[in-house]
Amino acid sequence: MAAQTVAVSTDSSTDAVDLGPAAALSCRECGERFELGPLFACASCFGPLEVAYDLPSGSPDELKKRIEAGPNNIWRYAPLLPVPADVADKPNINPGFTKLVKADNLARELGVTGGLYVKDDSGNPTHSFKDRVVAIAVEAARAFGFTTLSCSSTGNLAGAVGAAAARAGFRSCVFIPHDLEQGKVVMAAVYGGELVGIEGNYDDVNRFCSELIGDPLGEGWGFVNVNLRPYYGEGSKTLAYEICEQLGWQLPDQLVIPIASGSQLTKIDKGLQELIKLGLVEDKPYKIFGAQAEGCSPVSTAFKAGHDVVRPQKPNTIAKSLAIGNPADGPYVLDIARRTGGAVEDVNDEQIVDAIKLLARTEGIFAETAGGVTVGVTRKLLEAGLLDPALTTVVLNTGDGLKTLDAVAPTTGPTATIRPSLDAFRDAGLANG
Amino acid sequence: MAAQTVAVSTDSSTDAVDLGPAAALSCRECGERFELGPLFACASCFGPLEVAYDLPSGSPDELKKRIEAGPNNIWRYAPLLPVPADVADKPNINPGFTKLVKADNLARELGVTGGLYVKDDSGNPTHSFKDRVVAIAVEAARAFGFTTLSCSSTGNLAGAVGAAAARAGFRSCVFIPHDLEQGKVVMAAVYGGELVGIEGNYDDVNRFCSELIGDPLGEGWGFVNVNLRPYYGEGSKTLAYEICEQLGWQLPDQLVIPIASGSQLTKIDKGLQELIKLGLVEDKPYKIFGAQAEGCSPVSTAFKAGHDVVRPQKPNTIAKSLAIGNPADGPYVLDIARRTGGAVEDVNDEQIVDAIKLLARTEGIFAETAGGVTVGVTRKLLEAGLLDPALTTVVLNTGDGLKTLDAVAPTTGPTATIRPSLDAFRDAGLANG
Numbered sequence: 001m002a003a004q005t006v007a008v009s010t011d012s013s014t015d016a017v018d019l020g021p022a023a024a025l026s027c028r029e030c031g032e033r034f035e036l037g038p039l040f041a042c043a044s045c046f047g048p049l050e051v052a053y054d055l056p057s058g059s060p061d062e063l064k065k066r067i068e069a070g071p072n073n074i075w076r077y078a079p080l081l082p083v084p085a086d087v088a089d090k091p092n093i094n095p096g097f098t099k100l101v102k103a104d105n106l107a108r109e110l111g112v113t114g115g116l117y118v119k120d121d122s123g124n125p126t127h128s129f130k131d132r133v134v135a136i137a138v139e140a141a142r143a144f145g146f147t148t149l150s151c152s153s154t155g156n157l158a159g160a161v162g163a164a165a166a167r168a169g170f171r172s173c174v175f176i177p178h179d180l181e182q183g184k185v186v187m188a189a190v191y192g193g194e195l196v197g198i199e200g201n202y203d204d205v206n207r208f209c210s211e212l213i214g215d216p217l218g219e220g221w222g223f224v225n226v227n228l229r230p231y232y233g234e235g236s237k238t239l240a241y242e243i244c245e246q247l248g249w250q251l252p253d254q255l256v257i258p259i260a261s262g263s264q265l266t267k268i269d270k271g272l273q274e275l276i277k278l279g280l281v282e283d284k285p286y287k288i289f290g291a292q293a294e295g296c297s298p299v300s301t302a303f304k305a306g307h308d309v310v311r312p313q314k315p316n317t318i319a320k321s322l323a324i325g326n327p328a329d330g331p332y333v334l335d336i337a338r339r340t341g342g343a344v345e346d347v348n349d350e351q352i353v354d355a356i357k358l359l360a361r362t363e364g365i366f367a368e369t370a371g372g373v374t375v376g377v378t379r380k381l382l383e384a385g386l387l388d389p390a391l392t393t394v395v396l397n398t399g400d401g402l403k404t405l406d407a408v409a410p411t412t413g414p415t416a417t418i419r420p421s422l423d424a425f426r427d428a429g430l431a432n433g
Numbered sequence: 434m435a436a437q438t439v440a441v442s443t444d445s446s447t448d449a450v451d452l453g454p455a456a457a458l459s460c461r462e463c464g465e466r467f468e469l470g471p472l473f474a475c476a477s478c479f480g481p482l483e484v485a486y487d488l489p490s491g492s493p494d495e496l497k498k499r500i501e502a503g504p505n506n507i508w509r510y511a512p513l514l515p516v517p518a519d520v521a522d523k524p525n526i527n528p529g530f531t532k533l534v535k536a537d538n539l540a541r542e543l544g545v546t547g548g549l550y551v552k553d554d555s556g557n558p559t560h561s562f563k564d565r566v567v568a569i570a571v572e573a574a575r576a577f578g579f580t581t582l583s584c585s586s587t588g589n590l591a592g593a594v595g596a597a598a599a600r601a602g603f604r605s606c607v608f609i610p611h612d613l614e615q616g617k618v619v620m621a622a623v624y625g626g627e628l629v630g631i632e633g634n635y636d637d638v639n640r641f642c643s644e645l646i647g648d649p650l651g652e653g654w655g656f657v658n659v660n661l662r663p664y665y666g667e668g669s670k671t672l673a674y675e676i677c678e679q680l681g682w683q684l685p686d687q688l689v690i691p692i693a694s695g696s697q698l699t700k701i702d703k704g705l706q707e708l709i710k711l712g713l714v715e716d717k718p719y720k721i722f723g724a725q726a727e728g729c730s731p732v733s734t735a736f737k738a739g740h741d742v743v744r745p746q747k748p749n750t751i752a753k754s755l756a757i758g759n760p761a762d763g764p765y766v767l768d769i770a771r772r773t774g775g776a777v778e779d780v781n782d783e784q785i786v787d788a789i790k791l792l793a794r795t796e797g798i799f800a801e802t803a804g805g806v807t808v809g810v811t812r813k814l815l816e817a818g819l820l821d822p823a824l825t826t827v828v829l830n831t832g833d834g835l836k837t838l839d840a841v842a843p844t845t846g847p848t849a850t851i852r853p854s855l856d857a858f859r860d861a862g863l864a865n866g
Contacts, residue, residue: 072505093797163797173863178850186838189845192794194863197850208853215855217864361625364526364596402835405619412622417611417630420641422648430627431650
């Protein structure tokens, strides 16, 4: 296990891998730096590692121009990501630059006057934000010479890894609980990689993957969210970059972000801070709000109780893509919400379904349950006066309603069923309602 | 019925609606011109009407620059579409500018050396090309003062109309056969419009809509694919524009396009011709190939038999989005395939499923059955020597595999199911396979 989990302090190695501006891994707890490699825990304090950068010098205007001339995907931000400069020429799934939808109809319903936007990641290749993080993990795997991509998953991640591995020329082997719904199994299997059902629940799958990563059987394997996690996580920064660029290189005032492990929220904050540091946006305050499902709300529970520690919960919610009971980045999320003047809130399953329908009815966006969580929490925070309706607000939709049809199916159906005749239609009272 | 179907010859009306460069409707059979309006059949010969343009003057380079400076959606081509110049500022679903994927892995498997591309319309807002045509119909409906959007549908179109109506501020009322699968019903209903199940099959639904359109009950209703059809159809031209722009303002040598009604194929040809006429691409030959499912192959049957007339068939195929047994544009498709030196071919259900998996395995693109049809036909045409492997070829994927999971589900599942132990994994023989 040692070789893959324990990091050795960096010295001035000359044959370092080329991951563009990524200079080293650094420990988020003690700050110690390590050479770039497939590492995820600090050798000194076992804290999580993250990518440290030599960010580009030069004027902000030059950098903006360079970005704007780039491709319509996350690789336009290659100068700010742990990827080689020629990344756009390599085979990859090329996610990102999804729509930032000005949600005027939703704003009217919610009473938001300062501008409400939905960042809609259902437009990614496999229709969730996971394509962003996996695309970066692919480039790290390439740099480190891995030939198999792997992960444990219950849905979105499996599809993203399968698709990206297929395009990028990796073997993939994805582990899922053996009793997943058939639709999710099909999505995970269709890309032709190995798909292994594990007799047990998701925790059992995760435990198994941890064993495998330390065993010779897993040699040459890149587990996107384990030994490639420091790189993988950086993919979420691109949400921050895109939101600001799409707002005309402006920070939004308020962001509402879903919390599963909490990684996405912390990396969006990291991305915003980088844009400020580089002078790409004006340095002004912004507030970050976290959104959870009531049935899996360890972070919002801690936030409301004023705790710094997140107590694990056993998830029970329809928002399965957010159902991580022991979120690794929970404490960092609490820090960010408090530091920026934001909050963490949760909504119950009924409110999630209502919010999915509200977003669909007002903006024509059919969101996954995670999108119901963020929209529902936005409504709740507005009602509580914690979100300011006069400020520019961005709400994330990180997935696609087609993947969680079961959430809305019981309450979504035809208005009427009639015989094919004008009389029957007249009787139904639907003409020019 | 008269007011909505019969077109009156145009005179120099001064209060014409503003649909940008759209100058009139013209009959595809006799050429007679009519004022822009919600018309679809020629008053003289009952031929289908299409939009005639005053295309922009000025240099090709100026027009290219104007297009390239436009938004990342179909509105960048507003100067070539029947929409007002400020269309991008109006609420709409904003589809298009989807990925043109360089499919090198698929090319290797198929032996294509001249460059193989997949135009992947699963990236549209509701994940099918229907968003393109509906977006244009929305602007026509707005111009003509309609307040309700309607259609008959068995899937993709219902979702596209529901979503676009929600965003654009129209009421919608969509008609479907009463016994559709629940998933499709949910997708059609979630956007909150009226959804009416009709007791009967799809033909009964269509007949009912034809009655409704001529009745006062349907007054103020825009049926996107009936009385708005001339505008609606123009949305498919954007596929031609995007493909050429994404190839660096070059025509591809060969295109493989699915055939349902045949409208998409004919409008792509129209779009390519416009680009040539405007000098945006070099005038050189291209070949257009049509793709059908064997279980609904009226056009390929006519093509192979050398007929000019398309004899209707009763559809029986898993490619339900292409299952139009009596395709309105069939004769025009035959003309285009013959004129350009292309062909029309079909594949059976097993070949469709194989092709879906081939595309997923090689390029990480999970296509709808219609995408299985185009990829399968591409393979068949290459084997037959009708497609030249040394030429640049573009294959269309017009929809998303998530909407037709049933097609691949019976043959797509886990490689293995094991206990969560390293021994069990070793025994499964999957380590570094």
